[in-house]
Amino acid sequence: MxxxxxxxxxxxxxxxxxxxxxxxxxxxxxxxxAFPFAQGGDFAQFSQIFNQKWQTAFSNSLWYAVLAASISTILAFLLAYGNNFTKIGQPFLMINSSILQFPMLLPTITYGFVLIYAFGKQGLWSKLFQHQLFNIYGSIGILMGFIIYTLPPIFILINNAMKYLDARLFLVSRLMGDSPARTLKKTIFEPLYRVLAVAFLQGFFMAFTDFGVPSAVGGQTPFITTLLYEGFMGTIPDFQYGAMIAITMLLPSIISIIVLNHLQKKIVRYEKPQRVVLKTNKLRDWGFRLLFLTTSGFLLCIFLILVVIPFTTEWPYRxxxxxxxxxxxxxxxxxxxxxxxxxxxxxxxxxxxxxxxxxxxxxxxxxxxxxxxxxxxxxxxxxxxxxxxxxxxxxxxxxxxxxxxxxxxxxxxxxxxxxxxxxxxxxxxxxxxxxxxxxxxxxxxxxxxxxxxxxxxxxxxxxxxxxxxxxxxxxxxxxxxxxxxxxxxxxxxxxxxxxxxxxxxxxxxxxxxxxxxxxxxxxxxxxxxxxxxxSLTNHEQKTSFRLSLLHLVRPLLRRLQQR
Structure with a gap:
């Protein structure tokens, strides 16, 4: 059978x-x-894509992705540090943390459009300052768009990791009389270096493979994603050329997988996170308040466009x-x-x-x-x-x-x-x-x-x-x-x-x-x-309380029955 x-x-x-x-x-x-062997193709065809346009597009994607991921990782680290190791009020931190995560609810192509209407020649802030602060098309616009895109997930990753740092490390560092720089290195940087590396790789990969920001504010700057789009959706589509470009886009993916697998094997774990006892430092707290306000205010000023432009008669004339x-x-x-x-x-x-x-x-x-x-x-x-x-x-x-x-x-x-x-x-x-x-x-x-x-x-x-x-x-x-x-x-x-x-x-x-x-x-x-x-959390807490109460009362009921 x-x-x-x-x-x-x-x-x-x-x-x-x-x-x-x-x-x-x-x-x-x-x-x-990409390699139509059935039609007599060979790997010599692959060399055809390595022309000046591809080299420029690939190097642009690499350069802007590395730069944006680096800036976002540094900024996210500072914001996460301020969220966990300062005496700033919790309501203030909750509001600003929510604003930092706001861009995750919008597509990246929207970032480009709001940047244009915020800082372009006819943009909202250009009008208020009566001159254009900078050229939004090209390097500045692309970098700003990528940072807005990569900052929220990197911040969430680093911020969550900081919550699980071992408070005993800080206590030992203080007892040893370490300098602030050494304390920062031993208690935060060394335990978090794998998380920081993962955060950087995630930001790099997000920026490298993004199509929305370059298509909106890229101008004449070629990127590997816009080159791929032209190969399939351009005036004269070339599927073989586009497929070859797609294969080259997989190279960073392979490297990311190898590095991430290596990092995940060396994860540092703590048995029980403890809250660090912080010293009072008004200068530190006000410094991080200013950082939070600057970052959140910048994001709000940019995305304010969404509720201004569509409700005006004819921007910027009426x-x-x-x-x-x-x-x-x-x-x-x-x-x-x-x-x-x-x-x-x-x-x-x-x-x-x-x-x-x-x-x-x-x-x-x-x-x-x-x-x-x-x-x-x-x-x-x-x-x-x-x-x-x-x-x-x-x-x-x-x-x-x-x-x-x-x-x-x-x-x-x-x-x-x-x-x-x-x-x-x-x-x-x-x-x-x-x-x-x-x-x-x-x-x-x-x-x-x-x-x-x-x-x-x-x-x-x-x-x-x-x-x-x-x-x-x-x-x-x-x-x-x-x-x-x-x-x-x-x-x-x-x-x-x-x-x-x-x-x-x-x-x-x-x-x-x-x-x-x-x-x-x-x-x-x-x-x-x-x-x-x-609702589910409250229900679980009530259920747990009832079970605990029943566990305590049940022996008393048994004793009363025996009597």
């Missing part, structure tokens, strides 16, 4: 087949397009307040369709991606002995974020062009699920690894099926993590542009791709209105998720 395929085994193969079909085969397709542009926007069927498409895609991506990432994490984290299949799934799931979104979009375009998926929302959903899979997977894996591995064995002895164990035990104990996974997928699906720019059509246009289209027609009022609606949607979703988290 043949053994039946269990639901767990079937799930293993479904996850593996998903990655084979929507990750491995598309990447192979890029290689076959600046009377008006709702004409809002009314016109609401009456435009194509713009309303774009909003619906974006919402549908974001919700579908969040649901499908969360389910797939959660089940993949169950397969790789809830077994005492993982097999080869589990290790393959874990390896693939971990590196998906390291593949540039534009490369993934090109791969899908080459493989699924003309298929049943072509020009559908389904292909946008699948590409986004694959592109952002690693982080939700890691969130689920970390949560599931903390749970008792004996739960499944106990449930099995009681006759429960594997799916019943997941439904009754694992999911109830990881609801907060599932909400975080859903939110991560939703927000990124709303603001992503790199992959979807190659895959949208007139009927499946999403907000970020529509912004690029509107740029060609100079319809900046509609650009800002769309961006404002996108921001409102993300803020509403963020509020809903926070309310659900708070």
């Amino acid at each position: 043949k053994n039946k395929l269990s639901l767990k085994q079937l799930t293993n193969w479904v996850v593996l087949f998903f990655f084979l079909l929507f990750l491995a085969i598309p990447l192979i397709k890029i290689g076959l397009t 600046i009377q307040p008006t709702l004409v542009h809002l009314t016109r926007f609401l009456e435009d069927d194509s713009l309303r369709l774009t909003l619906r498409n974006s919402l549908t895609m974001a919700v579908s991506t969040a649901v499908i991606g969360t389910v797939l990432a959660y089940f993949a994490a169950i397969l790789t984290s809830r077994e005492r002995k993982t097999g080869r299949l589990h290790n393959i799934i874990d390896s693939i799931s971990t590196v998906t974020n390291s593949i540039p979104g534009m490369v993934l979009g090109v791969a899908f375009l080459l493989l699924f062009g003309g298929s049943i998926l072509h020009n559908t929302l389904a292909i946008l959903i699948i590409s986004t699920v694959v592109h952002y899979f690693a982080t939700p997977y890691q969130l689920a894996k970390e949560a599931l690894q903390k749970m008792n591995l004996n739960w499944e064995n106990t449930a099995k002895l009681m006759g429960d099926r594997w799916i019943d164990t997941i439904r009754r035990i694992l999911i109830p104990n990881s609801k907060l993590t599932i909400l975080e996974m859903f939110g991560y997928y939703f927000f990124n699906a709303m603001i992503t542009i790199s992959a979807v720019i190659f895959l949208t059509s007139a009927n499946t246009m999403v907000i970020t791709a529509k912004l690029k289209e509107l740029q060609h027609f100079g319809r900046f009022n509609d650009i800002f209105m769309l961006s404002l609606f996108l921001l409102m949607i993300n803020l509403i979703m963020q509020g809903i998720i926070q309310l659900l988290k708070r």
Whole structure:
């Protein structure tokens, strides 16, 4: 009698087949397009892309990515230090930390447009100062856009790591009479150097693979992402040339994967974080207050454009307040369709991606002995974020062009699920690894099926993590542009791709209105998720209190019954 395929085994193969079909085969397709061996092509063709234009574009991408990541890492470190090692009031820190994370709710192409309307020749601040402070197109605009883009995630990463620094290191340093510089080195820099390296690499990779900022304020400065876009979406598309450029974009990904894997093997762990006793230093506190106010104020001054320009009659000539542009926007069927498409895609991506990432994490984290299949799934799931979104979009375009998926929302959903899979997977894996591995064995002895164990035990104990996974997928699906720019059509246009289209027609009022609606949607979703988290947390606390109370009262009741 043949053994039946269990639901767990079937799930293993479904996850593996998903990655084979929507990750491995598309990447192979890029290689076959770049090197058409069947047509007598050889590696000599690869040298054709290393012309002066490619060299300039690649060096620009490397240089600006390194510079932006370096500045963001230094600034994020200072802000995180001020958030954890000063006596600034908590309300002040919470407000400013929220403002620092504000850009994560908008696509990078919007950064470019608000910078133009803030500091361009006819920009808001240029008008107020009565002259243009600097040329926003080119180096300054690109660097500012990249810093705004990379600062929030780097700050979150370093700030979270600082919360877990061992307070005993500070105590020992003080007892040893170390100088402030030595104390900083021994107690903060050395324990955090791996986190700082990871933060820098993340910022570098984000800037190197970004398309939104260079396309908006790049001007005549070529970047590897804009070169890739021209190869596939230019006046005369050259798929082979574009595929070769896509392969060169993978080089930083390979280096990032190798370095990150090396750093993750040397993680410093502390048993229990303790709050550091801080000395009173008004000069230090006011210095960091000024840093927070400068950074937050700069961000607010830039994004103020979103609520000023679309509600003026005709910027900069007639600046009377008006709702004409809002009314016109609401009456435009194509713009309303774009909003619906974006919402549908974001919700579908969040649901499908969360389910797939959660089940993949169950397969790789809830077994005492993982097999080869589990290790393959874990390896693939971990590196998906390291593949540039534009490369993934090109791969899908080459493989699924003309298929049943072509020009559908389904292909946008699948590409986004694959592109952002690693982080939700890691969130689920970390949560599931903390749970008792004996739960499944106990449930099995009681006759429960594997799916019943997941439904009754694992999911109830990881609801907060599932909400975080859903939110991560939703927000990124709303603001992503790199992959979807190659895959949208007139009927499946999403907000970020529509912004690029509107740029060609100079319809900046509609650009800002769309961006404002996108921001409102993300803020509403963020509020809903926070309310659900708070509700679940309160429910868990009440349940824990009742169980503790029952544990105390039960022996007393037994004694009374015995008497």
